[in-house]
Amino acid sequence: MSTERRPFTLDLSRPLSTADGTIEQRRGVLVGVERSADGGSVRGVGEATPLPGWTESYDACRGVLEDPPEAWEHVDDTVGAEPPSTPAARHGYRLAVLDAAARASRRSLAALLAERGGFSTPSESVAVNATVGDADAEETVAAAREAVDAGFDCLKLKLGARSLDPDLDRVRAVADAVDATIRVDANGAWDRESAAAAVDALAAIGIEYVEQPVPPEEVSALAALRGRGVDIAADESIRAYGVDAVLDAGAADVAVLKPMALGGPGAAIDAARRLVDAGVDPVVTTTIDGAVARAAAVHAAAAVPGDRACGLATGKMLASDLGTDPVPVVDGAITVPDGPGNVGGAFDDLLWD
Ligand SMILES: O=C(O)CCC(=O)C1=CC=C[C@@H](O)[C@@H]1C(=O)O
Numbered sequence: 463m464s465t466e467r468r469p470f471t472l473d474l475s476r477p478l479s480t481a482d483g484t485i486e487q488r489r490g491v492l493v494g495v496e497r498s499a500d501g502g503s504v505r506g507v508g509e510a511t512p513l514p515g516w517t518e519s520y521d522a523c524r525g526v527l528e529d530p531p532e533a534w535e536h537v538d539d540t541v542g543a544e545p546p547s548t549p550a551a552r553h554g555y556r557l558a559v560l561d562a563a564a565r566a567s568r569r570s571l572a573a574l575l576a577e578r579g580g581f582s583t584p585s586e587s588v589a590v591n592a593t594v595g596d597a598d599a600e601e602t603v604a605a606a607r608e609a610v611d612a613g614f615d616c617l618k619l620k621l622g623a624r625s626l627d628p629d630l631d632r633v634r635a636v637a638d639a640v641d642a643t644i645r646v647d648a649n650g651a652w653d654r655e656s657a658a659a660a661v662d663a664l665a666a667i668g669i670e671y672v673e674q675p676v677p678p679e680e681v682s683a684l685a686a687l688r689g690r691g692v693d694i695a696a697d698e699s700i701r702a703y704g705v706d707a708v709l710d711a712g713a714a715d716v717a718v719l720k721p722m723a724l725g726g727p728g729a730a731i732d733a734a735r736r737l738v739d740a741g742v743d744p745v746v747t748t749t750i751d752g753a754v755a756r757a758a759a760v761h762a763a764a765a766v767p768g769d770r771a772c773g774l775a776t777g778k779m780l781a782s783d784l785g786t787d788p789v790p791v792v793d794g795a796i797t798v799p800d801g802p803g804n805v806g807g808a809f810d811d812l813l814w815d
């Protein structure tokens with residue numbers, strides 16, 4: 463198998479402000495693999511876009527991609543019980559391998575992933591939430607109205623960057639202003655006491671779920687917050703400790719799966735299988751990735767059963783992209799590309815002349 467690599471940098475047009483800091487730029491590496499198939503050759507394209515705090519650093523990612531583990535070449539390779547140490551590099555390489563395998567068998571990446579997870583036929587379209595970053599109440603309402611006017615019926619509001627009362631005022635203002643499902647994400651900003659107060663207030667407003675109300679290591683606190691009238695979603699806890707730790711603690715109604723932070727689309731599907739078996743709803747999201755990884759996350763979301771909106775409407779946050787968006791959002795949903803592999807050969811010319 464021969465490999466190609468190409469570094470890239472993408473600026474965000476609208477930085478995403480969260481309790482965990484502001485994301486302004488995405489730097490990563492495109493990975494190409496080419497292997498023989500059917501007397502000819504088949505290509506696959508992957509994207510490694512590390513997000514420090516969620517994955518390894520950019521330098522660590524590039525370093526691993528210089529000499530990736532041999533095991534990553536095998537289509538059925540899995541991650542162990544421990545989360546991988548360089549998930550973005552693994553994502554980039556594994557996506558290229560899975561893309562090549564799907565192209566070789568002339569089916570979509572979603573079909574390959576659904577088979578891997580033992581799920582039925584993938585869906586043709588994925589409902590997505592709009593992501594609304596931290597801002598004052600007025601700006602938050604304006605962003606929420608803009609999203610609903612654009613066709614979104616599910617909004618995710620970032621909380622936790624300001625204190626609880628003003629945050630709750632933001633949520634109430636949005637709930638009064640728009641007719642949409644609202645979920646919130648505190649990125650682990652609250653201690654147990656504030657989280658309990660927040661959950662009770664959010665339940666009274668009718669919020670769909672609260673994502674990562676407490677820090678990632680507080681898995682037992684997540685469990686204790688369940689059953690108070692609003693669903694609890696684990697995100698950072700899944701990335702840091704893995705799905706099994708969250709399931710063992712009974713810590714979540716919903717689990718956020720970021721393929722880039724988990725080690726690839728296959729790792730996300732393997733996690734989804736365990737979650738679905740345990741009655742926990744998976745929600746697939748990006749880490750604000752380029753078009754190649756974003757499309758792959760759409761395939762993963764399509765392969766996973768369930769009808770919760772996914773966090774995949776992040777392409778518009780980028781000022782520039784790796785190419786034409788293969789997964790644009792129309793009326794709050796994304797049509798799953800149905801050609802071979804991830805996006806057929808649409809991005810091959812970025813890696814091969
Ligand atoms: O889920 C979404 O709506 C979009 C993705 C998203 O919110 C995130 C991507 C990357 C880092 C995080 O700040 C954030 C999250 O915590 O879910």
Ligand SMILES: [Mg+2]
Nearest residue numbers: 647673674697
């Ligand atoms: Mg989150």
